Amino acid sequence: MTLYDDLKWRGLIKDVSSPELEKKLNEEKLTFYIGTDPTADSMHIGHFSSFLIATRLAKYGHKPILLIGGATGLIGDPKPSSERAMITREKVEENVKGLTKQAKEIFGFEVVNNYDWIKEINTIDFLRDYGKYINVNYMLDKDIISRRLETGITFCEFAYTILQGLDFLVLNKTKGVTLEVAGSDQWGNITTGIELARKKENIELFGMTMPLVLDSNGVKFGKTEGNALWLDENKTSSYELYQYLINSDDSCVIDYLKKLTFLTKEEIEDIEKKHKENPNERLAQKTLAHEVITFLHGEESYIRAKEISEALFSGNIKALTLNELEKSLKDVPSFEITEELSLVDFLVNYKIASSKREAREFINAGSITINGDKITDETKIISKDIAIEEKAIVVRRGKKKYYIGKFM
Helix, strand or coil: CHHHHHHCCCCCEECCCCCCHHHHHHCCCCEEEECCCCCCCCECCCCCCCCHHHHHHCCCEEEEEEEECCCCCHHHCCCCCCCCCCCCCHHHHHHHHHHHHHHHHHCCCEEEEEEHHHHHCCCCHHHHCCCHHHHHHHHCEEEEEECCCCCCCCCHHHHHHHHHHHHHHHHHHHHHCCCEEEHHHHHHHHHHHHHHHHHHHHCCCCEEECCCCCCCCCEEEEEEEECCHHHHHHHHCHHHHHHHHHHCCCHHHHHCCCCCCCHHHHHHHHHHHHHCCCHHHCHHHHHHHHHHHHHCCCHHHHHHHHHHHHHHCCCCHHHHHHHHHHCCCCCCCCEEEEECCCCHHHHHCCCCCCCCHHHHHHHCCCEEECCCCCCCCCCCCHHHCCCCCEEEEEECCCCEEEEEEECC
8 A cells, every 4th residue: 555545544634735746645755844833832642643644654755844833833823713822932932842852752853943934034024025925815715714704813813824834935945845744724824835835936835634633522632621631741641641542432443543553454454343343342442542652652651551540440549659549530539638537427528428327328338448448347547547658548439439538
């Protein structure tokens, strides 16, 4: 299978600027770029599928350049519904450093910062050398701009597409870049670069976009209640990533395997067949978690994430460190323990049970475990003596309801 056929099979091609691109990808060695603005100091899992294409193309001999938008990040790509909040220069610089380090560590390719060339361009030169070549009517036809006309769009946001087009032209001159790759929401900005190159330099550049990866509800992959799953293990632990991937919907998981792993067509089709025969085994989800976490954080992190998951599921809490518990259960209800109490009073005082009667019902039914041990003695004193590292206890009520109490 050719590179282009492989990308098509994986569902990684949405738009291409020219039919010639298929032949170029299959037969030539292109220098291409993919970029992101430094809105945070880490990429999130939603970036992963887009940036992973750099590795895919590199495996076929193409040369990737990863761009961090130190300049465009100060402006802000127009959002579909409202203006993006401005980020301070200091925060942008901090984010650029974080993203540059991360991009080099994870993907290993050359990283450039568009602030390095845009900072040298004054307003008059920008308007004469770049703005002159892009017609306002052409910009108004851009989907992201046209959707904002009713609610209003600032000139700052309006000019963003020219800045990204300028990047394409500069990278062509300085690095020999002839192809820009991005998520489908960047198609308008890519074509501005192609238009600028055609009108200003009389050269043809190429663009390709990938569909955005969505979950079963049509929400961008990796977004949970507005919180991104970060690629930085210190911001999102391997365990949290493991839990997200292992719980992927059956209707999406094969698509994720195609877009987020390097497994072959034959391997994925075999997994799909076995998954359909025994969906309860969750083979596809387990494979997805292994491939993604190993690529991002390494085999050891994957193994530990799996061990933490199994320990929590089996109730073997004592096998985990306090740090691992706090990270893996950071979203569960937590409270500070200020005094030693009997189990019944403890459950009521910290709202694990609504009354002493209900507390006793939970205890007598064997529904209460502390640090993995089932407690059936109503008079058991909850103290530091039973705490993990003498600092915290994990209470489980029933099969899934967790609480963390921390001693003061």
